[in-house]
Amino acid sequence: MSRLPSSAETPAISTVDRRDEIVEAAGRLFSESGYHTTSMRDLARAVNLQGGSLYSHISSKDEVLFEIVTRAADEFLESAALVSTNLPPDQRMAALIQGHLRVMAHEIRHATVFFQDWRYLSPERRSIIAGRRDEYEAYFRETIAAGSETGAFRVESPALAAIFVLSTLNWIYQWYDPAGALSPDELARQYTRMLLGALGATGDSQSGGVG
Amino acid sequence: MSRLPSSAETPAISTVDRRDEIVEAAGRLFSESGYHTTSMRDLARAVNLQGGSLYSHISSKDEVLFEIVTRAADEFLESAALVSTNLPPDQRMAALIQGHLRVMAHEIRHATVFFQDWRYLSPERRSIIAGRRDEYEAYFRETIAAGSETGAFRVESPALAAIFVLSTLNWIYQWYDPAGALSPDELARQYTRMLLGALGATGDSQSGGVG
DNA sequence: CCTACCGATCGGTAGG
DNA sequence: CCTACCGATCGGTAGG
Numbered sequence: 395m396s397r398l399p400s401s402a403e404t405p406a407i408s409t410v411d412r413r414d415e416i417v418e419a420a421g422r423l424f425s426e427s428g429y430h431t432t433s434m435r436d437l438a439r440a441v442n443l444q445g446g447s448l449y450s451h452i453s454s455k456d457e458v459l460f461e462i463v464t465r466a467a468d469e470f471l472e473s474a475a476l477v478s479t480n481l482p483p484d485q486r487m488a489a490l491i492q493g494h495l496r497v498m499a500h501e502i503r504h505a506t507v508f509f510q511d512w513r514y515l516s517p518e519r520r521s522i523i524a525g526r527r528d529e530y531e532a533y534f535r536e537t538i539a540a541g542s543e544t545g546a547f548r549v550e551s552p553a554l555a556a557i558f559v560l561s562t563l564n565w566i567y568q569w570y571d572p573a574g575a576l577s578p579d580e581l582a583r584q585y586t587r588m589l590l591g592a593l594g595a596t597g598d599s600q601s602g603g604v605g
Numbered sequence: 606m607s608r609l610p611s612s613a614e615t616p617a618i619s620t621v622d623r624r625d626e627i628v629e630a631a632g633r634l635f636s637e638s639g640y641h642t643t644s645m646r647d648l649a650r651a652v653n654l655q656g657g658s659l660y661s662h663i664s665s666k667d668e669v670l671f672e673i674v675t676r677a678a679d680e681f682l683e684s685a686a687l688v689s690t691n692l693p694p695d696q697r698m699a700a701l702i703q704g705h706l707r708v709m710a711h712e713i714r715h716a717t718v719f720f721q722d723w724r725y726l727s728p729e730r731r732s733i734i735a736g737r738r739d740e741y742e743a744y745f746r747e748t749i750a751a752g753s754e755t756g757a758f759r760v761e762s763p764a765l766a767a768i769f770v771l772s773t774l775n776w777i778y779q780w781y782d783p784a785g786a787l788s789p790d791e792l793a794r795q796y797t798r799m800l801l802g803a804l805g806a807t808g809d810s811q812s813g814g815v816g
Numbered sequence: 817c818c819t820a821c822c823g824a825t826c827g828g829t830a831g832g
Numbered sequence: 833c834c835t836a837c838c839g840a841t842c843g844g845t846a847g848g
Contacts, residue, residue: 428725430641434843447817449844514639550795554787558799561776562769569768576765584761588769592803645827658833660828 413451416441417465420458425506429459429514460519463512466504467526469497474533483541484595487559490534491589492582494563498570499578506567534559538593548594559589624662627652628672636714640670640722671730674723677715678737680708685744694752695806698770701745702800703793705774709781710789717778745770749804759805770800 419440423432434455435445452458473493477486498505512523535556541547549555562585572578630651634643645666646656663669684704688697709716723734746767752758760766773796783789 428641430639431725433841435841444818445843446819446821446845450817453844455843514642550798554792554795555799557780558773558796562772565772565776581765584765585769587761588766588803591805592799594802644825646825655834656827657829657835657837661833664828666827 416451417461421462421503425503429511456516462504462507463523466508469501470530473497483537483546486537488586491586495578495582498566499572627662631669632673632714636717640725667727673715673718674734677719680712681741684708694748694757697748699797702797706793709777710783720778
């Protein structure tokens, strides 16, 4: 079982793969213990490296955090972008909610780091993320505003209603276990139902079916 | 303007007051920058002390965090305890929501530290807070369950609905500025309306008036 | 990718 | 309440 390094048997792991492995491990550690409570030595140990060796793959702890947070932001934005704006507002909102919960369910670690630690990014990187966040919120706000005009929803302020909706979705990382008894689909169904209720959905559009 | 210490003019600041001053300053600093990003030297500077001098008033950083978080928990629990269980469920829920938002509005710093940093408490202290948290959640869950039985609410799972309601309330520290354009009362009115909608409030109880 | 190191800073204590 | 200090640990770098 002795395994001495030799150029012949050195596995062809590219720098890119290694970097990815580091970011994934960081996602696990940061989501469990928090950004500041995880040291670079903890991270190195998780990928079987010495502390200093990390820096041939990444340039700083801040960069690793940014990578994780960016991956989460990308997934949420891609999910929202897939929702057709041709749908009636209530169905559009239902699709946004379901998309969000789907991302949450299979990327809960990145999402957790996103919500928990994005404020600790360096100022420049934090403002990039703040921009994406606003972009994402706009999908919800505009859908609510559209429904407000067609009469599908009855809300006083689309901006406040969007924050309200996203509050329930963003909080999920705090308590939800995708592997637990409540399936992502069942969660999506019940949340969609309650959220459409909060928006005063009238069910007057072409298809009033909810859940 | 020279001011030499003399027992005659030493202000009668008791140890208790000093301790309180430290905890209040910590509430400000932790809520702005986070627990781990605030050093004990930062805290000392904020109350015009040298670093080591803090420890004649408090015993550890963890203890200071616990104090802040406990104060927040106490206020939320006291607020919920004031709501009469004789009220019909929808009015009871409205009162719980308004109470929560009132505490949030005038104790937003403690509340922020509570939600943001309670997970960094030492294990023993963290479990005490977890207990209070569950206690508070029970007020909401039981009110929803009661409304579910009387037909005032239409929900599938009171437990999930309680989490849903608290999500919107707990998230508020992330975006709300009590001194901004949206007054606490107006926020409470709109949130109560949306939340009762989410719970499928029928307005069938004695007084259906909502906002 | 490792060894060995850097300066800075951390929370907390001793002794007065 | 201060001065002076403690050991530990931090993120990051140099040189190979």
